[in-house]
Amino acid sequence: MSRTLQSGYHRPRMLRHVGRFSPVRIQSMHYQSGRHIRLLLQPGRSLYDALVRPLQAIGVTSASTTILGGHFDHLEYCVAPPDPSGKAVIAYSSPIDAGASFMVFGNATLGKDMEGRPLVHCHASVRVEDGSVKGGHIVPQASIIGATPISVLVTALEGFELRQAFDDETNIPLLKPFKES
Numbered sequence: 001m002s003r004t005l006q007s008g009y010h011r012p013r014m015l016r017h018v019g020r021f022s023p024v025r026i027q028s029m030h031y032q033s034g035r036h037i038r039l040l041l042q043p044g045r046s047l048y049d050a051l052v053r054p055l056q057a058i059g060v061t062s063a064s065t066t067i068l069g070g071h072f073d074h075l076e077y078c079v080a081p082p083d084p085s086g087k088a089v090i091a092y093s094s095p096i097d098a099g100a101s102f103m104v105f106g107n108a109t110l111g112k113d114m115e116g117r118p119l120v121h122c123h124a125s126v127r128v129e130d131g132s133v134k135g136g137h138i139v140p141q142a143s144i145i146g147a148t149p150i151s152v153l154v155t156a157l158e159g160f161e162l163r164q165a166f167d168d169e170t171n172i173p174l175l176k177p178f179k180e181s
Contacts, residue, residue, distance in 0.1 A: 111162030
């Protein structure tokens with residue numbers, strides 16, 4: 001047994017997708033340019049509204065963002081353990097209430113859900129009320145920015161958009177690039 005495993009670390013979990021194999025592992029698109037925007041998430045707003053509304057106002061509907069950290073009056077997140085039903089590789093947990101928390105660092109992707117509404121998918125590390133550090137998928141609609149604005153670096157995606165679509169291999173909906181319609 002390796003020294004790392006003996007000292008208490010776990011082996012990475014092996015994930016096997018249950019759906020039809022796709023030889024294209026990563027779907028990508030690029031464009032020659034994209035706007036870079038510095039945004040301040042406004043206190044008292046949900047992470048969802050604080051990202052979506054100002055970006056919509058300047059015509060941005062798909063973007064990649066880096067959240068530089070800040071306080072949340074309330075934050076909820078979930079994790080993605082293996083799907084106990086076996087129908088997909090993962091299944092999101094119920095939201096976990098982290099209370100007042102500090103987001104150490106996060107990445108959020110802005111796209112459109114299957115009905116064409118704005119969708120924010122955010123992964124982050126957070127320090128929760130008891131001082132421990134957690135990580136997972138932030139619930140944007142339920143996470144409320146604290147008293148101080150939070151800086152976000154935004155790269156607007158130009159020439160294509162991200163849309164949620166069912167993925168046959170993972171058996172879950174994913175954000176995928178599509179030519180703008």
